[in-house]
Amino acid sequence: MKVLHLDTNHPLIIEQFSALGIQNDEDYTSTKEEILKKIQDYHGIIIRSRFSLDEAFLAKATNLKFIGRLGAGLENIDTQYAKSRGIFLAAAPEGNRNAVGEHALGMILSLFNKLHIADREVRSGKWDREGNRGYELEGKVVGIIGYGNMGKAFAKKLQGFDVAEVICYDIQGGVEDDNARQVGIMELHQRADVISLHVPQTEATIGMINSEFIEKFHNSFWLINTARGKCVVTEDLVAALKSKKILGVGLDVLEYEKTSFEQLFSENELPNAFQYLIEAENVILSPHVAGWTVESKVKLAQTVVDKIKAKFF
Numbered sequence: 001m002k003v004l005h006l007d008t009n010h011p012l013i014i015e016q017f018s019a020l021g022i023q024n025d026e027d028y029t030s031t032k033e034e035i036l037k038k039i040q041d042y043h044g045i046i047i048r049s050r051f052s053l054d055e056a057f058l059a060k061a062t063n064l065k066f067i068g069r070l071g072a073g074l075e076n077i078d079t080q081y082a083k084s085r086g087i088f089l090a091a092a093p094e095g096n097r098n099a100v101g102e103h104a105l106g107m108i109l110s111l112f113n114k115l116h117i118a119d120r121e122v123r124s125g126k127w128d129r130e131g132n133r134g135y136e137l138e139g140k141v142v143g144i145i146g147y148g149n150m151g152k153a154f155a156k157k158l159q160g161f162d163v164a165e166v167i168c169y170d171i172q173g174g175v176e177d178d179n180a181r182q183v184g185i186m187e188l189h190q191r192a193d194v195i196s197l198h199v200p201q202t203e204a205t206i207g208m209i210n211s212e213f214i215e216k217f218h219n220s221f222w223l224i225n226t227a228r229g230k231c232v233v234t235e236d237l238v239a240a241l242k243s244k245k246i247l248g249v250g251l252d253v254l255e256y257e258k259t260s261f262e263q264l265f266s267e268n269e270l271p272n273a274f275q276y277l278i279e280a281e282n283v284i285l286s287p288h289v290a291g292w293t294v295e296s297k298v299k300l301a302q303t304v305v306d307k308i309k310a311k312f313f
Contacts, residue, residue: 001021001022001023001043001044001065001312002022002023002025002041002042002043002044003017003022003023003024003025003042003043003044003045003046004025004026004027004035004038004039004042004044004045004046005024005025005026005027005028005046006027006028006035006045006046006047006048006050006051007028007046007047007048007049007050007070008026008028009046009048009070009297009300009301010297010298010300010301012298012301012302012305013046013068013301013304013305014026016305016309017305020309020313022044025042028050032051032057036057036060039057039060039061039064040060040061040062040063041063042061042063042064043063043064043065043066044064044065044066044067044068044308045061045064045066045067045068046067046068046070046304047067047068047069047070047076048069048070048071049071049076051076052076052077052078053067053076053077053078053082054078055078055081058078058081058082058085058087059081064085064087065087065088065312066087066088066089066090066308066311066312067082067087067088067089067090068090068092068304068307068308069089069090069091069092069304070092070095070300070301070304071091071092071093071096071291071300072091072092072093072096072097072100072149072150072200072291073091073200073201073228074089074091074200075200075201075202075228077089088308088311088312090303090304090307090308090311092299092300092301092303092304092307093148093149093150094149094299094303095291095296095299095300095301095302095303095304096290096291096292096293096296096299096300097149097150097152097153097291098153098295098296098299099290099291099292099293099295099296100150100153100154100198100226100290100291101150101153101154101155101156101157102157103226103252103286103289103290103291104154104157104196104198104224104226104250104290105154105157105158107224107226107250107252107284107286108137108194108196108222108224108250109137110250110284111222111248111249111250111282111284112134112135112136112137112222113132113134113135114132114134114281116284117132117281118132137158137161137162137163137194138161138162138163139162139163139164140163140164140193140194141163141164141165141166141167141191141192141193141194142158142163142165142166142167142192142193142194142196143166143167143168143169143188143191143192143193143194143195143196144166144167144168144169144180144195144196144198145168145169145170145188145195145196145197145198145199146169146170146197146198146199146200146227147168147169147170147172147175147176147180147182147198148170148175148198148200150198150226150227151168151170151180151196151198152177152179152180154196154198155168155177155179155180156179158179159179165181165191166179166180166181167180167181167182167183167187167188167191167192168180168181168182168183169182169183169184169185169188170182171204189216189217189218190218191218191219192217192219192221193219193221193222194221194222194223194224195217195221195222195223195224196223196224196225196226197209197223197224197225197226197227197231197232198226198227199227199228199231200227200228201227201228201230201231205227205228205231206230206231207230207231207232207233208231208232209223209225209231209232209233209236209237210233210236211233211236211239211240214236214237214240214245214246215245217245220244220245220246220247221245221246221247222246222247222248222249222250223237223246223248223249223250224249224250225249225250225251225252225253226250226252226253226290226291227253228253229251229253229254229255229256229257229288230255232251232255233255234254234255234256234271234273234274234277235273237249237273237277238273238276238277241276241280241282241283242276247282248282248283248284249277249282249283249284250283250284250285250286251277251283251284251285251286252285252286252287252288252289252290253288253290254274254285254288256271256274257288
């Protein structure tokens with residue numbers, strides 16, 4: 001069996017594949033067109049988000065048996081076509097769910113306690129205690145949209161903070177557990193003080209956090225997005241920040257990200273909405289690193305290896 005690695009990952013994945021007798025070829029620089037010329041020689045592909053594996057690409061991969069995706073989402077893969085070909089898809093949401101849960105919690109605590117502002121002010125010699133008076137998570141209703149691996153990991157982290165309740169909304173029924181009660185969209189809008197987004201990028205979720213959705217909330221609320229940037233309409237988010245319907249936001253992902261997640265803008269353009277986010281004090285930004293920890297790099301690779309080993313060996 002021959003496997004082509006298109007993105008660099010933890011070396012354990014190659015080491016363990018080699019131990020199974022797999023031939024590992026690494027190509028981290030060739031263009032998609034160059035890869036197409038040889039893809040028919042491979043039985044497996046290991047990728048993060050370097051480029052999309054669309055139908056045209058997969059049609060050339062005539063011997064492909066599996067795709068290992070070192071991450072949670074599969075939006076860069078034509079999953080419908082892959083499944084019609086019997087290609088096994090091994091994503092790894094189990095590998096970075098803990099990291100994402102911790103990052104989301106960290107963003108909330110930093111927003112509530114104005115840590116990002118206070119740190120900058122103290123470093124510049126400003127000592128403003130009253131201006132940096134924060135809020136407590138205790139007594140708040142935390143709403144989670146998308147209650148899969150990531151949502152569940154985040155809900156688990158909230159235990160011990162004495163929140164009033166953790167509620168979750170998901171298009172799938174019966175997903176609640178001891179850490180969150182599943183509710184309908186109306187109750188989510190009526191009660192949530194904090195919203196954390198943990199959905200995949202699909203046609204249904206692109207642009208789901210827009211003005212219409214935001215205005216349905218009874219309370220002004222904080223928003224955290226560690227899912228996908230295109231799920232939030234940035235211009236509508238900025239309008240809600242200006243009107244104070246949204247009290248603060250933590251964004252690990254942005255609508256403007258390239259699909260590879262490795263760059264923000266293709267050139268030097270800076271949208272007005274993003275300029276506002278940069279300057280706003282009630283906004284925290286990070287570069288798509290919620291699931292990007294030292295530990296998750298190991299866990300992601302091991303998860304993919306384990307799934308492929310269980311399927312084929």
